[in-house]
Amino acid sequence: MSWRATARLFGAKAQFQREPPAVPPPVVLERSVGRSVAPVAEVRNLTKRFGATEVFRDVSLRIEGGKVVTILGRSGVGKSTLLRCLNLLELPTSGQVFLRTKCVYDNGLCISRKDLIGARRQLSMVFQQFNLFQHLTAVENVALAPIVALGEPAGSAIEAARSLLDHVGISARMLAYPSQLSGGEQQRVAIARALALRPAAILFDEPTSSLDPELRGEVLATMKQLASEGMTMVVVTHELKFAADVSDWVVFMDDGGVVEEGPVEQVLVSPVRERTRQFISSH
Amino acid sequence: MTLLGVDWSQYYGGIGLGLLRTVEFTAVSYVGAILLGAVVAIGRTQKIAAVRRLAGAYVEVVKNVPLLTWIFVLYFGLPSVGIRLSGFIAGSLALILFYGSYIGEVFRGGLQGVGAGQREAAHSMGLSSWQGYRYVVLPQALRLALAGTGTMLVDLIKATSLLVTIAGRELMTQGQVITSVTFKALQVYLVIGALYFLLCYPTSQSVLWLERHLGRGQPLSLKRRHWLAIARALQSNGTR
Numbered sequence: 146m147s148w149r150a151t152a153r154l155f156g157a158k159a160q161f162q163r164e165p166p167a168v169p170p171p172v173v174l175e176r177s178v179g180r181s182v183a184p185v186a187e188v189r190n191l192t193k194r195f196g197a198t199e200v201f202r203d204v205s206l207r208i209e210g211g212k213v214v215t216i217l218g219r220s221g222v223g224k225s226t227l228l229r230c231l232n233l234l235e236l237p238t239s240g241q242v243f244l245r246t247k248c249v250y251d252n253g254l255c256i257s258r259k260d261l262i263g264a265r266r267q268l269s270m271v272f273q274q275f276n277l278f279q280h281l282t283a284v285e286n287v288a289l290a291p292i293v294a295l296g297e298p299a300g301s302a303i304e305a306a307r308s309l310l311d312h313v314g315i316s317a318r319m320l321a322y323p324s325q326l327s328g329g330e331q332q333r334v335a336i337a338r339a340l341a342l343r344p345a346a347i348l349f350d351e352p353t354s355s356l357d358p359e360l361r362g363e364v365l366a367t368m369k370q371l372a373s374e375g376m377t378m379v380v381v382t383h384e385l386k387f388a389a390d391v392s393d394w395v396v397f398m399d400d401g402g403v404v405e406e407g408p409v410e411q412v413l414v415s416p417v418r419e420r421t422r423q424f425i426s427s428h
Numbered sequence: 429m430t431l432l433g434v435d436w437s438q439y440y441g442g443i444g445l446g447l448l449r450t451v452e453f454t455a456v457s458y459v460g461a462i463l464l465g466a467v468v469a470i471g472r473t474q475k476i477a478a479v480r481r482l483a484g485a486y487v488e489v490v491k492n493v494p495l496l497t498w499i500f501v502l503y504f505g506l507p508s509v510g511i512r513l514s515g516f517i518a519g520s521l522a523l524i525l526f527y528g529s530y531i532g533e534v535f536r537g538g539l540q541g542v543g544a545g546q547r548e549a550a551h552s553m554g555l556s557s558w559q560g561y562r563y564v565v566l567p568q569a570l571r572l573a574l575a576g577t578g579t580m581l582v583d584l585i586k587a588t589s590l591l592v593t594i595a596g597r598e599l600m601t602q603g604q605v606i607t608s609v610t611f612k613a614l615q616v617y618l619v620i621g622a623l624y625f626l627l628c629y630p631t632s633q634s635v636l637w638l639e640r641h642l643g644r645g646q647p648l649s650l651k652r653r654h655w656l657a658i659a660r661a662l663q664s665n666g667t668r
């Protein structure tokens with residue numbers, strides 16, 4: 146069963162309310178000029194500072210539906226911060242963030258807290274440290290948000306959660322607590338948990354970096370499977386081979402922001418920038 | 429019954445009342461201290477610096493002055509400003525104020541022991557702050573705080589004996605009364621000590637048991653019990 150079919154098991158109640166944007170974003174104009182659909186998410190001229198230190202400046206990025214975007218760059222360059230700005234776990238300093246056609250952040254102005262919570266569900270996140278809820282079993286980890294945040298009945302949410310675990314190959318361990326699972330299993334539960342919200346895209350922040358090399362394969366395989374099923378994904382990773390295999394678009398970040406971006410053949414095979422070249426040859 | 433050269437039968441009533449009173453002091457103070465501790469812990473983990481500092485100052489002031497001083501201030505001191513509290517009220521209040529600050533610290537440790545990643549995961553999944561607190565942070569913080577909170581209960585039982593100084597009529601006061609009649613301090617206080625042991629030991633053992641029992645994922649709420657039941661049923665129905 147594909148994740149879409151699985152997601153359909155959830156009640157109908159969970160449809161997101163997409164209000165018309167307060168300010169019609171330019172995407173709408175583009176559409177009238179012939180662009181087919183709005184991107185799942187988009188940031189424009191995003192700048193983020195922590196106090197006096199600027200992490201990045203003027204970053205613009207489109208996340209198209211059904212595409213896999215990988216973000217590369219050395220440690221500390223702001224990859225996580227960019228992901229966290231995308232779903233507003235972290236507030237940008239300036240710029241704009243769009244989810245679908247809705248402008249959720251515009252130069253210091255953010256949509257209301259309540260709307261923000263709903264907006265975040267469209268982009269669920271998979272973390273480097275898994276961050277599974279330690280006091281809940283695997284299946285409850287997956288079902289918690291549908292039950293609590295979407296208000297679905299426990300019975301159907303848990304059943305759907307089991308199907309999602311099945312989809313990532315660990316329904317046999319559905320009653321295990323995170324501490325009883327291997328890192329690779331935990332991360333696959335985390336992926337199932339992210340799917341449970343039927344997000345428009347999943348954001349992965351170095352999903353395999355804290356795994357032993359022999360456990361990385363199973364997680365990468367699960368991610369490839371999702372990609373082949375058409376899931377929109379944004380992946381921060383150090384796995385260049387994985388990036389080369391699945392990316393539709395590669396973004397390379399260095400001090401101050403995005404240095405180079407483009408399809409795999411450009412960024413990974415024949416990068417234009419010196420720093421990109423150095424980064425790739427050092428991996 | 430005669431034990432250690434004292435005929436205890438004439439003191440059964442007094443000792444019984446003393447035990448009851450000790451239990452009353454403990455129960456009232458513990459509940460009060462837990463409520464106060466929760467307020468203190470929430471205060472100490474607030475974003476607003478003033479609230480945080482206020483709660484912090486409270487903890488430091490109360491913790492660094494002996495409990496006995498607080499008992500005396502409330503019982504002997506307040507009447508001079510026209511506030512006359514009964515022994516029970518003054519004693520319970522002193523215990524609540526004192527243990528509230530300690531339990532507040534235990535709770536704070538529990539709340540802060542739940543990693544930021546847990547909260548972040550909850551938020552990234554569209555849980556509101558309150559839902560994240562209720563379903564993710566609190567259940568884990570409670571488990572972390574369980575051992576410390578239990579230890580405080582045992583400590584509190586023993587601390588009620590300080591109320592002998594304001595004639596609290598609890599177990600220790602009864603011991604003093606019996607000693608003043610029998611002049612057998614050693615024997616009487618050994619027996620009183622044994623009674624405290626009989627109160628405290630099962631309590632601390634129960635705390636240990638609870639800790640082990642709730643340790644991993646034992647449901648704390650009816651709601652979760654329901655979820656687990658559904659999940660278990662699903663698994664045993666096992667499709668393939």
Ligand SMILES: Nc1ncnc2c1ncn2[C@@H]1O[C@H](COP(=O)(O)OP(=O)(O)OP(=O)(O)O)[C@@H](O)[C@H]1O
Nearest residue numbers: 195196200218219220221222223224225226227351
């Ligand atoms: N909450 C914060 N407060 C202050 N500085 C921060 C905060 N979060 C991140 N930074 C800083 O912002 C910069 C970018 O951090 P970020 O975690 O986004 O990097 P990264 O590219 O994800 O690195 P890594 O590959 O190690 O995960 C770092 O210099 C970091 O110290």
Ligand SMILES: [Mg+2]
Nearest residue numbers: 224225226350
């Ligand atoms: Mg990072």
